[in-house]
Structures are given as C-alpha cells and as structure tokens.
Amino acid sequence: MDLEIELRLLTETAQGREDAFAKLYERTNRRLYAVALNLLRQPDRAEEAVQEAYVRIWYNAGEYHQERGSVLTWMSSIVRYRCLDMLRSRKLREDKQDEFEGDESLPETEQTNLLDDLVLKEDAPQLGACMQTLDEGEQHAIHLAYFRGLTHSEITEQLGSPLGSVKSWIRRGLQRLKRCLES
Structure with missing residues (x-):
C-alpha cells in the first residue's frame, strides 16, 4: 500500500503538483536522511545532501521507471549519488591541501x-x-x-x-x- 501511495505522489509530482511533492517529502524524508547520514556521518552535511536530492527529485520525477525498482529505491539512489559527490569533492579538496592524510x-x-x-x-x-x-x-x-x-x-x-x-x-x-x- 505504501508503494502505491508513493508511486501516486511521485506521478503527481511529475505533473507539477506541489501538494503531492510536500506529501511525498513528509513520507520519505526521515528514511532518506538516514541514508545520507549513514554515508556522510555529519548531520549538517546529510541535511544538505537530502535538500539537494529533493530538488533533483522535483525536477526529475518524470524520469522514474517503475520496472527498475520502488519509488523509495529511486529516491534513495539520488540521495546516495549526491552524498558520494559530496564525499569525492571533499576528498579532492583534502588531497589538494595534503595536510591531513587519512584523518577521515x-x-x-x-x-x-x-x-x-x-x-x-x-x-x-x-x-x-x-x-x-x-x-x-x-x-x-x-x-x-x-x-x-x-x-x-x-x-x-x-x-x-x-x-x-x-x-x-x-x-x-x-x-x-x-x-x-x-x-
């Protein structure tokens, strides 16, 4: 039942319905935040990753394909990719500074x-x-x-x-x- 509701909300989000997007956010934000926090280990960075992921979800809701997995799986992958981008970006900055080797x-x-x-x-x-x-x-x-x-x-x-x-x-x-x- 949850899967059907999330699918309906994402479909309506793809049609530009802000109320559906708000409901989708309410239903999924804690789980997506947990994914981000697990990867980034810092609450503020996890919040930033989730916020950026929801912007992508809003703009790319029409690209979701049900045969590739559940709505939550699709949304989680967007969060995960954003977190990985943040980790890589931070690692590149750290490598350039070359001061703190291996601390993270x-x-x-x-x-x-x-x-x-x-x-x-x-x-x-x-x-x-x-x-x-x-x-x-x-x-x-x-x-x-x-x-x-x-x-x-x-x-x-x-x-x-x-x-x-x-x-x-x-x-x-x-x-x-x-x-x-x-x-």
Missing part, C-alpha cells in the same frame, strides 16, 4: 552485518537474500562501495586486496545480484 578514513573492516545499513524495508528481504548468495569478497566490496561510499582504491586499502580483484568482485557481484533480483 573509516576504521578497519568492521564486523557488521552487511545489510545493517539498508533503510528500504520493502527491498531489504529480497536484496538480503541475494547478497547472501555472493562470495565473501563480493559482499564486502559491494558493501564498501555502495553502502559506505568508498572508491575502488579505498576498498583496496580496506580489504588489503589488489585493485583488479576489488573491481572484479564488484562487477561479478553486481551481475549476480541483478540476476538474483530479476528471478
């Missing part, structure tokens, strides 16, 4: 459930089952790339594995996830 890095590999970061409850069961079919290297690499926002090089450092292996794990893992989710 994540702790070494944490013993956490790879799906703890999922906020999208309607997608979690199927994605969780599909993630469990992956090899351990694929699981870790995908988790670090998509749920923690690390680059291939950062994943290489975190896992202590060669860059080619990390890229292969991500590519193969995503292919296997796609096949699993489509079945």
